[in-house]
Amino acid sequence: MSESRFPFTSSPKGWFAVALSRELEPGQVLPVKAFEKDLVLFRGEDGKPALLGAYCPHMGAHLGHGGKVVENTIKCPFHAWQFDGTGGCTKIPYSERIPPKAKVRPWSIMERNGMILAWNDIEGGAPEWEVPVIPEIGSDEWTDFEVREWDIRTHSMDMAENQVDVAHFQYLHGTLDYPESEASVDGHIMRVFSKAGMGTKQGAVAGSIESTSYGFGFNTIRFKGIVETLLVTSVTPTDAEHVHVRFCFMVKKSLGAALDKGVGKAFIAEVSRQLEQDIPVWENKAFVHPPMLCEGDGPIPLFRKWLRQFFPAGTFDNINVTAESHNA
Ligand code: FES
Ligand SMILES: [Fe+2]
Known part of the structure; x- marks a missing residue:
């Protein structure tokens, strides 16, 4: 291409x-x-x-x-x-x-x-909202950022869509449960609440996951369960083909939790493992819009509606690209 x-x-x-x-x-x-x-x-x-x-x-x-x-x-x-x-x-x-x-x-x-x-804003507009202060960051009760970074050949929309793509967790990432997710949008903010947590073959890490995205660039994911953990993710487009990804991990210090051992270490390893399973899919997939969805695919239509506000008006109005047209 x-x-x-x-x-x-x-x-x-x-x-x-x-x-x-x-x-x-x-x-x-x-x-x-x-x-x-x-x-x-x-x-x-x-x-x-x-x-x-x-x-x-x-x-x-x-x-x-x-x-x-x-x-x-x-x-x-x-x-x-x-x-x-x-x-x-x-x-x-x-x-x-x-x-x-x-x-x-x-x-x-x-x-x-x-x-x-x-x-x-490629149209030159001034900032329309602010990223809020995240109270855990810099708090004495939480560890400092433990950062992992990746350069990935993808678009930030594919990465953001991952969290509402409930079916892939089981089939690509091997999670044991089919997560129950509820998504809601409020202007530039999208929230996704999942109950299944990260019960994986490698062991359970948490009981619920609450993800909040402030547009495509900044997102927080709160994992609650055995130990409270917070992942702050940042995805920044670099050139026309790539994004730079920063995952900043934090854990609540209560019960002596640390990021370099036990649950903290398992959490970083598990999240990183899941991201690295997504990478070959993202780097090689085609863009399809509207997607061909079926029952059980989760709140993808809500996501595709939410994302329009981050692109110049009308960007998605006339896009109709199917896998069939890519394969033709
Ligand atoms: S001062 Fe001459 S190129 Fe910058
Ligand atoms: Fe994924």
Whole structure:
């Protein structure tokens, strides 16, 4: 297939992590690939992060490769022009006059929940909602993030759809029960509550699973049962074909639970095992819309309706792609 596997943008609207907070110290610069764009992320000496388009308006150097933080600006490695967090050029060391167009595109960002999140809207709109503060993150009662990361050749919609795809848990992941799931949507938020928990052949981990997605980029999954565990997932489109996935695991410290042993360790291993079973399916599947559903497939139609709001108006109105048309 020469075109993208999906007949719409790789980068839906919403908040997406571009780094974990702990990856960016004051004075640090990181090149970032997100939303099919090259970007530069830096943290000023005042502790505030900023995200800009990567390319310097002067002669095109990538600010993320060799750029340095000076006070609260980033200094280009090529001729030392400086840009602040709004993207404006504040200084050219060898020129009194700054060209009025010397500006780099700024991105709206939010630092919250141990992550630096960027707002993406390919139509250029301002942020329409906020990701809420998740009370467990940073709480003394919970462990810090234990992070696992993957780069996967898929679209964030396929990954998000996984949680409402109740039938695949038994057949792809080998869970013992057929999970009972209830999904509901509230604007950009989708909640999925499942009773079966993660009773697997490897042992039971939890009794109920409550997943809350704030658009496609940020999601929390609370597992309750023997030990309370929380998984914060972040899926960020990088180029036209790939997403970068961060799974941040936390466990409630009561009863001496730790992430490196016992239930915590089994939880990370089980969630990672399930994700890695999904990867070959996601990396090779075709996009089908509307899907050919049958009884027992779960709330997939609700999900396909919910996702429309994250794409330019009308994106899904005329899409009709079947497996048959891919196979023709
Ligand atoms: S290319 Fe950035 S200062 Fe010249
Ligand atoms: Fe899955």
